[in-house]
Amino acid sequence: MSVFNLSHLLRAVERRARRLQGLHLAGGVLAVASAMALAIVAACRLGLLPLSWPALGGVIALPVACALFAFLGVRRPKVSLPRLLLRIDQTLGTSERLSSLYELRQRGGRDVFRRRIEQHFQDGPLPWKKGLPVGPSHVGPLAVGILLLVGSSLLVAFAPLPLASIAEPLSAEARTAGEDRAATALPEPTVPAFPQEAQISSTTTLEQADTPAPDSFEDVLSDIWGAPVTGGSVLSEGGALGELIEEQQQRAQALEELLSRLEEQLRQGQQAGLTEDERRALRQMLPGVTDPQLRQTLENLVEETDPEALQEQVEQALGLTRAIARSQTDQSAEQQEKIRPTPEDVRESESAFDWTPPEEETTADGAQTARSATGEDRDDGASEQGQTGRGEEDIDSRGGTSGVSGEMLPSEQQPGFVPTDLAARVGSTGEFDEFLTKGVPLELDVAQGEEGLYSVNYETLRAILEERLIPPETRDVVKRYFDTITQGGP
Amino acid sequence: MITDKDLETAQATFERLQNAIEGVIVGHEPVIEATLIALLCRGNLLLEGVPGLGKTLLVRTLASALDLGFSRIQFTPDLMPADIVGTDIITEDDGKRQFTYCPGPIFANVVLADEINRATPKTQSALLEAMEERTVTVGKSTYSLEEPFIVLATQNPIEMEGTYPLPEAQVDRFLLKASVGYPSLDELVRIAERNTEADGLRLPKPVATGEEILAARPVIREIPIAEELRRYVGRLVLATHPCSAHATPKVRQFVEYGASPRAAIALILGAKAHAFLAGEANVCRADIEAVFHPALVHRVILNFKGEAEGIEVSDLLAEVWKEIAVV
Numbered sequence: 001m002s003v004f005n006l007s008h009l010l011r012a013v014e015r016r017a018r019r020l021q022g023l024h025l026a027g028g029v030l031a032v033a034s035a036m037a038l039a040i041v042a043a044c045r046l047g048l049l050p051l052s053w054p055a056l057g058g059v060i061a062l063p064v065a066c067a068l069f070a071f072l073g074v075r076r077p078k079v080s081l082p083r084l085l086l087r088i089d090q091t092l093g094t095s096e097r098l099s100s101l102y103e104l105r106q107r108g109g110r111d112v113f114r115r116r117i118e119q120h121f122q123d124g125p126l127p128w129k130k131g132l133p134v135g136p137s138h139v140g141p142l143a144v145g146i147l148l149l150v151g152s153s154l155l156v157a158f159a160p161l162p163l164a165s166i167a168e169p170l171s172a173e174a175r176t177a178g179e180d181r182a183a184t185a186l187p188e189p190t191v192p193a194f195p196q197e198a199q200i201s202s203t204t205t206l207e208q209a210d211t212p213a214p215d216s217f218e219d220v221l222s223d224i225w226g227a228p229v230t231g232g233s234v235l236s237e238g239g240a241l242g243e244l245i246e247e248q249q250q251r252a253q254a255l256e257e258l259l260s261r262l263e264e265q266l267r268q269g270q271q272a273g274l275t276e277d278e279r280r281a282l283r284q285m286l287p288g289v290t291d292p293q294l295r296q297t298l299e300n301l302v303e304e305t306d307p308e309a310l311q312e313q314v315e316q317a318l319g320l321t322r323a324i325a326r327s328q329t330d331q332s333a334e335q336q337e338k339i340r341p342t343p344e345d346v347r348e349s350e351s352a353f354d355w356t357p358p359e360e361e362t363t364a365d366g367a368q369t370a371r372s373a374t375g376e377d378r379d380d381g382a383s384e385q386g387q388t389g390r391g392e393e394d395i396d397s398r399g400g401t402s403g404v405s406g407e408m409l410p411s412e413q414q415p416g417f418v419p420t421d422l423a424a425r426v427g428s429t430g431e432f433d434e435f436l437t438k439g440v441p442l443e444l445d446v447a448q449g450e451e452g453l454y455s456v457n458y459e460t461l462r463a464i465l466e467e468r469l470i471p472p473e474t475r476d477v478v479k480r481y482f483d484t485i486t487q488g489g490p
Numbered sequence: 491m492i493t494d495k496d497l498e499t500a501q502a503t504f505e506r507l508q509n510a511i512e513g514v515i516v517g518h519e520p521v522i523e524a525t526l527i528a529l530l531c532r533g534n535l536l537l538e539g540v541p542g543l544g545k546t547l548l549v550r551t552l553a554s555a556l557d558l559g560f561s562r563i564q565f566t567p568d569l570m571p572a573d574i575v576g577t578d579i580i581t582e583d584d585g586k587r588q589f590t591y592c593p594g595p596i597f598a599n600v601v602l603a604d605e606i607n608r609a610t611p612k613t614q615s616a617l618l619e620a621m622e623e624r625t626v627t628v629g630k631s632t633y634s635l636e637e638p639f640i641v642l643a644t645q646n647p648i649e650m651e652g653t654y655p656l657p658e659a660q661v662d663r664f665l666l667k668a669s670v671g672y673p674s675l676d677e678l679v680r681i682a683e684r685n686t687e688a689d690g691l692r693l694p695k696p697v698a699t700g701e702e703i704l705a706a707r708p709v710i711r712e713i714p715i716a717e718e719l720r721r722y723v724g725r726l727v728l729a730t731h732p733c734s735a736h737a738t739p740k741v742r743q744f745v746e747y748g749a750s751p752r753a754a755i756a757l758i759l760g761a762k763a764h765a766f767l768a769g770e771a772n773v774c775r776a777d778i779e780a781v782f783h784p785a786l787v788h789r790v791i792l793n794f795k796g797e798a799e800g801i802e803v804s805d806l807l808a809e810v811w812k813e814i815a816v817v
Contacts, residue, residue: 086718087817090775099716100772106717112492113714116771 004121006101009128010081013088016132017079023138026071030145033063038152045155056156063149088131094120098128248469251288252325258282259318266311273305290471294320441482456482492712500706503698504530504767510555510694515548516684517677524668524784525552525642527763529703530710533665533756534621534641536606536656536788543670544681545644549602550693556703557696558599558638565609567652571616575626591628596620599636599700603643607653614660617641621663638703658747658791665756666781667788706766713762715773720758722816723778727754729810730790738813740806744796749789756785775816783807 037059043049044056051059085098097117104114258281265271274282282302289295297320301313441461461482465475504526511522521537525548528535537545546562553560563574576594580587595601596617606614620626624635643664646653661667673681685691729736731748741748760781761773768777783804790803 082717083817086716089716090817095770095772095774095776096716096719097772097774099718100714103714103716107714112494112497113712113771117714 004118004126006105006118009098009126010102013084013128013132014079014081016129017084018076020132020134020138021076021079022071022074023134023142025074025076026067027138027141027143027145029070030063030067031141031148032145033066034145034148034152037063038148038155041152041155060149060153060156063145067145084132088128091131092127094126097121098126248288248290248471249325251285252321255285255289256318256321256325258285259314259321263311263314263318266307266314272307273310274302291320291324294324442486456486492709496705497709499702500709501766501769503702503706506697507552507555508767510697511548511551513694514551514684514691515544516680517673518544518548518670520784521548521668521670523764523767523780524666525549526767527760527781528642528665529638529640530706530763530766531665531756531759532638532640532707533759534643534663536661536664536667537642537644537670538647538667539644539670540646543672545670546602546604547691548670549600549642549644552642553600553602554693554695555697556600557699558703559597559636560600560602561595561598562602562604563595564604565606565613567608567610569609569613571613574613574616575620575628578629591631591633593633594626596626597633597635599638599640601639601641603641605646606643607645607656609654611654611657614654614656617643618660618663621660636700638700661788662750662752664788666760666784668784710759710762710766713765713771713773715758715762718817719773719775719778722775722814723754723757723761725814726757726778726782726810727751727786729814730786730806732793736814738806738809740801740809744792744799744801744806745790746793746796747791749786753786753789757781760785779811782811 040049040051040059041056044051082099082102085102086096088094089096089098097120101114101117104117258278262274262278279302282298286295286298286302289298294317297313297317301310301317304310304313441457441464443455443457456479458479461479462475465478470478508522508526511525512519515522525535527533529552537548539545550560550562563569572594574594574596576592576597578589579592581590601620603617606617620635620639621641624637624639626633626635645656725736727749728734729738729748730741730745730753731737732742732745734748737745737748757778758773761777764777764780765771765773770777786807787803790806792801792803
């Protein structure tokens with residue numbers, strides 16, 4: 001016969017009740033914190049929130065820490081023992097004996113009744129835990145929290161990495177995702193694929209381009225620069241293209257280092273041929289090599305077994321690599337300079353439009369000079385231009401090239417914008433008829449009975465992209481941008 | 491301080507009493523139990539039922555089983571209060587006349603107020619002081635009633651002709667109200683057998699004294715009831731009030747006045763007595779359930795709508811019991 005110990009039971013009941021309270025609280029905290037972690041991870045995955053790997057790990061670990069703190073550290077309200085005991089009585093069918101014993105204990109005395117009640121509990125241990133079970137209200141939030149946390153972890157572990165949080169080349173998945181986003185934001189292009197359509201000019205009226213949907217422009221620009229564009233449409237030089245160029249340079253540098261090391265080893269006779277690791281490393285580098293000659297040389301190098309021929313090919317590959325690297329460095333440095341037209345370019349443009357330098361004074365037939373039309377009287381000129389003027393302002397604000405003002409004031413300059421001179425033609429009554437900016441593959445045509453029509457010169461576009469070493473996979477995005485601004489967008 | 495012996499003695503006394511009553515009365519166990527509870531709790535009992543169901547016999551049996559004074563008052567429409575409580579009369583002693591108080595039939599230990607609702611409310615009210623304060627005031631003098639004192643009133647259903655509804659104040663003074671129903675076939679056969687064979691029905695000999703009854707009363711008050719059960723009783727009582735947050739929809743719709751605080755006292759004391767009679771050492775929910783209906787049924791007053799629609803207080807109480815959770 002066991003001795004019934006009410007004090008021991010009360011302590012155990014209170015402990016369990018407090019644990020259940022803590023479990024409930026921790027489950028709620030875990031669920032909320034895990035939901036927030038999942039949102040953060042998802043935002044990071046979508047590229048909305050740049051976070052490093054350690055930060056992502058912290059985001060995953062934080063809900064667990066919060067839940068542990070809630071379970072262990074938070075001071076919980078005092079449990080109501082009479083209520084708990086009554087619940088246990090009700091569950092076990094003990095005719096409220098536990099509650100009555102507690103009542104007797106609280107009031108003192110009356111041993112007659114206490115002894116009689118305790119006799120009912122002498123037969124064996126009381127399964128009082130059945131009265132305080134771990135129910136759905138305790139486990140539910142905890143399970144939800146764990147599921148959300150596992151989801152967040154899986155998202156971190158298996159989902160494609162965001163562009164902002166890694167330093168690897170743009171993966172195929174990410175590129176596909178980016179292009180898909182642009183495709184959903186834009187209508188199906190009416191122009192054929194880029195390589196075959198060099199001779200075809202897709203034209204549209206300037207009025208159509210006058211009211212493009214802002215979202216589609218932003219999407220396209222986001223794809224190009226790898227960062228969301230806000231209402232001001234300030235294009236950052238530190239965008240994806242810059243990163244890609246930098247990555248190409250890094251790859252070239254890595255290849256150069258590998259080849260230098262091979263050349264050194266072969267020259268010193270340390271090895272007769274390539275090791276398996278070296279071959280594997282070269283094969284891994286092959287997809288990133290865009291120069292066909294270098295690529296062919298490297299492919300031969302990987303297959304070569306003759307030491308002399310091998311040394312020759314290594315030297316050849318090294319020479320090509322260094323030449324390409326120099327070319328890239330020079331082009332990168334000159335990239336911004338090339339955007340600004342040289343005086344020769346301006347003159348070329350002027351001659352192309354059969355444009356005569358403007359005079360300082362108003363001509364006899366009332367036509368204004370280019371300076372007066374694009375300088376202090378810019379607003380007046382723009383208001384008189386009608387539709388053409390509006391079109392210029394739109395391109396100016398989005399394309400980053402001033403189509404109206406040939407001399408941008410310092411206060412008007414924005415980061416990433418390069419002031420450029422404008423080759424334009426002013427009509428006899430002072431209208432601003434035509435303009436052409438350097439580095440933009442747009443042409444203004446005037447057809448019979450039509451307003452000014454802008455078209456994309458795909459030949460020029462391709463030349464510019466190749467000149468700037470834009471990767472082939474990114475060119476389509478750039479092309480779509482120009483399609484969009486000439487067709488007015490979706 | 492209650493000892494084991496006190497408890498055992500009290501339980502033995504009421505066991506004998508219960509057996510003696512059940513030896514005469516066939517069936518009606520809940521009514522017998524309610525009678526003993528009222529006796530234990532220093533309360534009064536209202537027995538309701540149509541004539542001929544053994545209400546009066548039950549009271550006579552109880553009085554016979556107890557070695558106590560018994561009086562029976564047959565309430566009639568012309569019964570006056572003085573006929574119950576007594577009056578001052580002129581007496582002559584050695585040629586000197588003086589008023590002398592002549593006690594009425596209320597001065598007994600067990601008073602049977604038979605068909606109490608046949609008297610006018612004025613006469614019914616003559617019982618008020620005696621039932622609650624255990625005193626009787628005549629003129630300028632107040633007389634105490636001897637303990638144990640219990641009023642056992644019988645009444646016919648209110649729908650019967652020639653009856654007056656009891657005033658609410660008087661109804662509230664009855665600890666419990668027990669309804670005496672028709673016996674079953676077996677019970678009826680046994681009743682007929684006891685009354686038609688041998689010497690006929692014999693009332694029991696006394697099996698308990700007044701002192702034993704009085705000694706048992708403090709014992710039941712010591713029986714523990716859990717704090718949460720007391721709160722539960724409070725919620726049950728409040729649930730009969732139409733303006734209470736605990737009230738059920740039907741109570742809000744059909745009840746004019748809910749049960750008074752006396753109902754809560756009656757519930758707890760009655761539950762304790764029920765546990766005592768069951769041989770238990772503490773009160774459980776089943777004990778409260780046993781006295782819930784008899785303790786509240788006469789204390790809930792329907793409003794006009796409830797009366798007009800024929801709502802039964804018993805149904806309302808059943809709903810309250812079902813709706814109010816113990817935890």
